[in-house]
Amino acid sequence: MVLLNNRLKEIIKEFLVYEEPVTSEYLSKFLGVTSRTIRNDITLLNQELGKIGVKIDAQRGVGYFLEPKPDQEIKELIEELFQLHDTSGNGLPVLPEERVLYILKNIIMADDFITIEQMANELFVSKSTVDNDLKQVETLLKKFNVSLFKKPNYGIKLVGNEMNIRFCLSASLSDFKKGHSLQENDSQPFVEELDIDLISKITKQHIKQLPFKIADLPLNNLIMHIAIGIKRIEKGKSIKLDKLELKHIQDQQEYIVASQIVFSIEAAFSIQIPNEEIAYITIHLMGAKRFQDGKLQQEDFIEMIGESNYELILEFLAEIKRIYRIDLVEDKEFIYGLGLHLRSAMNRMKYGMNLQNPMLKEIKSKYPFSFELAIVASDIIQQKQNIVINEDEIGYIAVHLEAAIERMKNRMKRQVRRVAVVCSSGLGTAKLLAASIESKFPGLTIVGTYPSYSLKDIKKEEVDLILSTVPVSEDSAVPVLEINALLSEDDVEKVNAYISSKYLNEDQKKSFEKLQNFFHEELFFTEIDNKDSIGVIKSMSYTLNTKGFVDDSYVDSVLDREKISPTSIGNLVAIPHPIKQNALDSCIAIGILKKPIKWGEHKVQLVLLLALNEKDKNEFNSLFDRIWKLVQDKKLVAELCKAANFNEIITRLEKIK
Numbered sequence: 001m002v003l004l005n006n007r008l009k010e011i012i013k014e015f016l017v018y019e020e021p022v023t024s025e026y027l028s029k030f031l032g033v034t035s036r037t038i039r040n041d042i043t044l045l046n047q048e049l050g051k052i053g054v055k056i057d058a059q060r061g062v063g064y065f066l067e068p069k070p071d072q073e074i075k076e077l078i079e080e081l082f083q084l085h086d087t088s089g090n091g092l093p094v095l096p097e098e099r100v101l102y103i104l105k106n107i108i109m110a111d112d113f114i115t116i117e118q119m120a121n122e123l124f125v126s127k128s129t130v131d132n133d134l135k136q137v138e139t140l141l142k143k144f145n146v147s148l149f150k151k152p153n154y155g156i157k158l159v160g161n162e163m164n165i166r167f168c169l170s171a172s173l174s175d176f177k178k179g180h181s182l183q184e185n186d187s188q189p190f191v192e193e194l195d196i197d198l199i200s201k202i203t204k205q206h207i208k209q210l211p212f213k214i215a216d217l218p219l220n221n222l223i224m225h226i227a228i229g230i231k232r233i234e235k236g237k238s239i240k241l242d243k244l245e246l247k248h249i250q251d252q253q254e255y256i257v258a259s260q261i262v263f264s265i266e267a268a269f270s271i272q273i274p275n276e277e278i279a280y281i282t283i284h285l286m287g288a289k290r291f292q293d294g295k296l297q298q299e300d301f302i303e304m305i306g307e308s309n310y311e312l313i314l315e316f317l318a319e320i321k322r323i324y325r326i327d328l329v330e331d332k333e334f335i336y337g338l339g340l341h342l343r344s345a346m347n348r349m350k351y352g353m354n355l356q357n358p359m360l361k362e363i364k365s366k367y368p369f370s371f372e373l374a375i376v377a378s379d380i381i382q383q384k385q386n387i388v389i390n391e392d393e394i395g396y397i398a399v400h401l402e403a404a405i406e407r408m409k410n411r412m413k414r415q416v417r418r419v420a421v422v423c424s425s426g427l428g429t430a431k432l433l434a435a436s437i438e439s440k441f442p443g444l445t446i447v448g449t450y451p452s453y454s455l456k457d458i459k460k461e462e463v464d465l466i467l468s469t470v471p472v473s474e475d476s477a478v479p480v481l482e483i484n485a486l487l488s489e490d491d492v493e494k495v496n497a498y499i500s501s502k503y504l505n506e507d508q509k510k511s512f513e514k515l516q517n518f519f520h521e522e523l524f525f526t527e528i529d530n531k532d533s534i535g536v537i538k539s540m541s542y543t544l545n546t547k548g549f550v551d552d553s554y555v556d557s558v559l560d561r562e563k564i565s566p567t568s569i570g571n572l573v574a575i576p577h578p579i580k581q582n583a584l585d586s587c588i589a590i591g592i593l594k595k596p597i598k599w600g601e602h603k604v605q606l607v608l609l610l611a612l613n614e615k616d617k618n619e620f621n622s623l624f625d626r627i628w629k630l631v632q633d634k635k636l637v638a639e640l641c642k643a644a645n646f647n648e649i650i651t652r653l654e655k656i657k
Contacts, residue, residue: 007031007124008041010095012082015056016075021063032096033129052077099123100136107137107148108169111235113155144168144352163239163280166228167353170221194227194269202264204453206257210285216424216451216470218288218344218355225284226261229277230269239276246279254285287348287355305339309346312384313338316377323376323580326405334404337431341396342381349387357392359425362486363399365569365632368624370402371395375564375579391565399432406435420458420478421449422468425485436487437467441495467495515588515626516650522547523589524646528607533566533599534559537576540589540609549587550611554578558609566600572641573631574604575624583611588627590649592641605641606631 010031014022024035031038042064046055054074057067070078093102103119120130134156138148144167146160158165200223207214214222232238241249249255258281262273302310313335321327328334348355357363364371374397378389419437423430430449438444447463452470460477469485483491523543530536541555557578561567568574591607598604608627631637636652643649 006093007033008045009082011038011041012045012078015064015066016070016078021059021065023063026063030095032099032132033125037126048081049078052081054078093123096133096136099125099129099133100140103130103133104137104140105169107156107158108165109231110157113151113157115155118155141168144171161240162232162237164352165237166225166232166239166280169228170225171356194230196223196227198268199223199226199230199265202268203261206260206264207285209257209260210254212340213451213454214285214288216453217358218284221355222281222284222288226265226281229273229280230265230271233271233273233277238274239280241276241279246276249279249282252282252286255279255282258282258285283347283351283353287344287351287353305336306343309339309342310335312342312381315384316380319380320373320376324373326373326408328401328404328408331404331407333407333431334400337403337428338397338400341400341428345393345396346385346387349389349393355392355396357395359399359429359486360392360395361570363395364565365628366486367398367402368569368575368628370405371398371565372624373401374398375561377401378564379579394565396428399428403428403431403435406432406439418447418462418464419444420447420463420466422452422455422458422466422470423449423485424452424470429485433467433469433483433485433487437495440487440492515623516653518586518588518623519590519646519650520587521646523549523587524649525589525591526644528591528593530593531597533562533568533574533576533597533604536591536593536597536607537562537609540591540607544583544587544589544609544611549585550583554583554611557582566602568599568602568604569628569631570602571631571634571637572596572603572605573608573637574599574602574606575608575610575627575631577610577612581612581614581616583613585611586613586616587611590646592643606637 011027014027014030024038027038028035042056042058049055052074054070054077055067056064058064066074068074093099102123106119106122107114116127116130116134120127123130134148141147141158141160144160144164146158146164146168149157149159151157203219203223203226207219229239255278258278261281262278265271266273314329317327317329321329345355347353371394374394377397378394381387382389421430421434421437423433434446434449438446448458450458452468455466455468458466458478463478466478466480467483468480469483471482481494483494525540525543528536528539530539537558538555541550541558544550545552545554557580558576561579562576564579566574567576588611589607589609591609593605593607596603596605608631610623612623630653639652640649643652
């Protein structure tokens with residue numbers, strides 16, 4: 001019987017997903033192992049596949065393929081043979097990014113030096129593979145001002161400030177357990193022997209004294225930080241703060257609650273916790289996202305969010321109005337919600353904390369226009385506050401903006417059906433979800449948004465339906481439908497079936513005709529041989545400039561936008577563009593690279609370089625949405641990358657409009 005490790009399962013999945021042959025080179029790059037390892041894995045897979053009369057064959061210069069070509073029946077046999085739907089597995093990481101997080105957590109939690117040989121044996125990979133992964137680990141550590149100390153014959157060891165080390169560990173754990181709840185045993189690596197439920201119970205008991213509610217995600221973050229703190233204190237590792245900083249934190253109202261949490265934790269776990277650790281918990285309470293349910297109290301919301309935050313929001317709303325002609329200044333709900341978020345976010349950024357945004361990729365993909373507006377907002381915040389805003393925070397700002405835009409579109413569509421939204425991800429995500437529901441179902445009225453632990457506060461006489469992003473285990477007097485935090489088409493169908501309501505679809509043909517007007521044959525580039533994203537942008541921008549579509553400042557604006565957040569979106573596609581749309585004439589340049597290159601977190605071979613003139617700014621939203629939808633089609637992108645001329649590009653696009 002072959003040991004079916006996760007890597008073997010990932011390989012067989014690739015054969016089932018893609019009908020075309022796959023090369024050893026592709027598989028080795030995808031999994032971050034050598035071609036020799038892939039050949040050995042293919043041999044092991046064939047031992048199993050032979051049981052059902054199937055084999056992985058190879059043709060020189062073409063690649064590996066399944067023989068016979070799998071129909072639905074064969075696919076089901078393979079899925080059953082390899083138990084592809086069984087997610088339990090052996091828990092070991094397979095993909096390079098998974099191994100990086102695994103190695104990072106092991107190094108942080110090690111008592112002393114840890115060797116490369118030790119990690120290679122644990123992961124069933126070669127030392128050279130671990131060496132390559134360690135380069136990525138060091139890149140991650142640099143973000144938290146932490147480094148690796150390497151000593152011959154001993155191994156490697158972590159060096160850095162204790163608070164930074166904990167932030168780094170918490171961030172990596174958040175990546176490790178995305179999609180899982182905190183209480184699941186398999187989502188608690190390195191703190192599994194601690195009673196997480198007890199830590200959670202103590203924390204929730206004391207935070208009730210705070211004058212605000214904490215959303216589920218930052219609450220779980222806090223619980224995990226407390227668990228990490230217990231483990232690190234047991235190893236003799238404690239937070240260190242200077243006296244002035246400690247005094248400032250002790251003056252905050254959250255310090256009283258943090259002290260009570262620590263007192264109860266000490267009693268429950270028989271551990272002594274230094275005062276600096278109380279301050280550390282206080283920092284997390286100060287940086288927790290606030291969740292405000294019920295109706296907006298407009299008379300004092302400026303006082304609640306802070307006058308400086310209010311002025312900051314008004315400033316970037318003015319810039320958004322100037323650039324994109326979108327006026328959100330009268331949306332008090334948006335200003336209040338984002339203001340509360342910024343009040344917490346400023347504390348996080350001040351102390352170098354990173355609140356993981358588990359929906360970042362989906363936000364960038366589903367709401368590209370709102371993400372662009374968030375880039376404009378973050379650019380102004382960074383200039384005024386002299387801080388750095390990362391992509392996670394930009395994503396949270398984007399969901400507030402998306403909710404405001406949806407409200408603006410549907411302000412006149414409110415009717416009578418009453419719905420409560422239960423969401424674990426915070427105020428911004430809850431408001432975006434509420435606005436999306438109202439957009440798809442204009443007959444609904446959202447009566448409130450609630451964190452999951454406030455479900456019992458929802459009264460039957462006030463609500464007809466609860467839409468929840470988390471499973472509801474307790475009995476509810478009100479009907480409950482479980483949906484995703486970012487509303488999917490399946491969710492729409494589910495809600496539609498319940499309330500028997502219709503929703504509007506975009507006019508696809510009209511949308512494509514607008515898009516097609518921006519393409520020009522003279523701006524089609526093939527066989528681009530640049531090795532990095534900057535080189536690609538510069539070479540394509542130069543042609544746009546010489547052809548009179550943009551001025552000399554265009555390329556710098558595109559590169560500035562790229563620094564804030566890489567414009568690669570996955571599926572071999574990047575869509576670079578400037579922060580501010582001020583082209584001399586609107587266009588979309590198409591570039592096809594000879595070979596895929598690394599662009600941010602993704603590989604890219606197809607580049608769509610955008611430039612919009614003042615007169616076309618109103619098209620930016622629909623233009624972005626349409627392009628994003630097109631390039632999610634893997635088959636289409638593969639065909640576009642093979643196109644030899646401009647006419648082939650247009651012909652392929654026309655077929656799917």
